[in-house]
Amino acid sequence: MITLGIEGTAHTLGVGITDEKCNVLANVIEMYRPPEGGLHPREAANHHTDIVASTISKALTDAKLSLKDIDVISFSKGPGLGPCLRVAATAARALSVRLNIPIIGVNHCVAHVEIGNATTGCTDPVLLYASGGNTQIIAFANGRYRIFGETLDVGIGNMLDKLGRELDLGYYAGPTIEKLAKEGTELLDLPYSVKGMDIAFSGIMTSAVALKKKGHRLEDIAFSVQETCFAMLAEVTERAMAHVGKSEVLMGGGVAQNKRLRGMIETMAKERDAKMFVPLPRLCIDNGAMIAWLGHIMYDSGVRMTIDDTKVEQRFRTDEVNVTWR
Numbered sequence: 001m002i003t004l005g006i007e008g009t010a011h012t013l014g015v016g017i018t019d020e021k022c023n024v025l026a027n028v029i030e031m032y033r034p035p036e037g038g039l040h041p042r043e044a045a046n047h048h049t050d051i052v053a054s055t056i057s058k059a060l061t062d063a064k065l066s067l068k069d070i071d072v073i074s075f076s077k078g079p080g081l082g083p084c085l086r087v088a089a090t091a092a093r094a095l096s097v098r099l100n101i102p103i104i105g106v107n108h109c110v111a112h113v114e115i116g117n118a119t120t121g122c123t124d125p126v127l128l129y130a131s132g133g134n135t136q137i138i139a140f141a142n143g144r145y146r147i148f149g150e151t152l153d154v155g156i157g158n159m160l161d162k163l164g165r166e167l168d169l170g171y172y173a174g175p176t177i178e179k180l181a182k183e184g185t186e187l188l189d190l191p192y193s194v195k196g197m198d199i200a201f202s203g204i205m206t207s208a209v210a211l212k213k214k215g216h217r218l219e220d221i222a223f224s225v226q227e228t229c230f231a232m233l234a235e236v237t238e239r240a241m242a243h244v245g246k247s248e249v250l251m252g253g254g255v256a257q258n259k260r261l262r263g264m265i266e267t268m269a270k271e272r273d274a275k276m277f278v279p280l281p282r283l284c285i286d287n288g289a290m291i292a293w294l295g296h297i298m299y300d301s302g303v304r305m306t307i308d309d310t311k312v313e314q315r316f317r318t319d320e321v322n323v324t325w326r
Helices: 041-063 082-099 108-120 156-166 174-181 202-213 218-244 259-271 288-300
Strands: 003-007 012-018 024-031 072-078 103-107 126-130 135-141 144-150 248-252 275-277
Touching (some): 003 041, 003 288, 012 288, 024 041, 072 082, 103 108, 103 288, 126 218, 135 218, 156 202, 156 218, 202 218, 218 259
Parallel strands (some): 072 103, 126 248
Antiparallel strands (some): 003 012, 012 024, 126 135, 135 144
């Protein structure tokens, strides 16, 4: 069975194609980069609208397939930015109706879990999902993917991007901050905001901006932000692993590509006699292949949707998904 998935939760418009064994036949990723400032949902949606047809065509070309070879269409139903979600949903509905094939709307966060499960060899992990719009600690328990900890304000990637703008580092600042942090030598005082199993990042960003005004080096600020935030993530991830008794940790989301974060999570896992798993970079970031794969396993488990069932959900919670395939 061949499934085409369309991702469109935020800045990325992605189209992926997978088969029934999770072979990724195509995974085209087109990211909207605003000329200045931050991400505006409507501008990102306009970008997605302009390129969605050509991106689908490119994915089919990469996979050496045509539309008649597609058996199921899936799309990111949520969570995400409404205008962006609607572009992906509209394209998926159009293809489903035109080709007279099934359509499945999937949860973006669960898609990160399942592409990791399928491609890394892990079986029952705790997921550290660290991206721009989301930061959650997720594990399967009692028929659903449960959220054992999450951000109380903004996602880690969102915070890094906002901090980058405040420090004049440009937008999508995560890689720049990672590079600067390698040259940092002084651990500056920042709030360590762990509240039970949850975390908060806004206060850290405010404090980091204040450190710049006091004349501290950007390298030391970047180093301190990473060390503080990533230690928080490692702490709540380890606590979740202990709580549910799991010996695998899976990383997902764009920030999972950060080598320092990976190193800290790997050290934590080793100290627990656990294993860490990370998908390939293009499967860590938002992408259509993970949407296609989750659509496949949902359909294969008996999930069926009509067009009326495909309304997007901006606040589609991970733990709202009834996991019928496990």
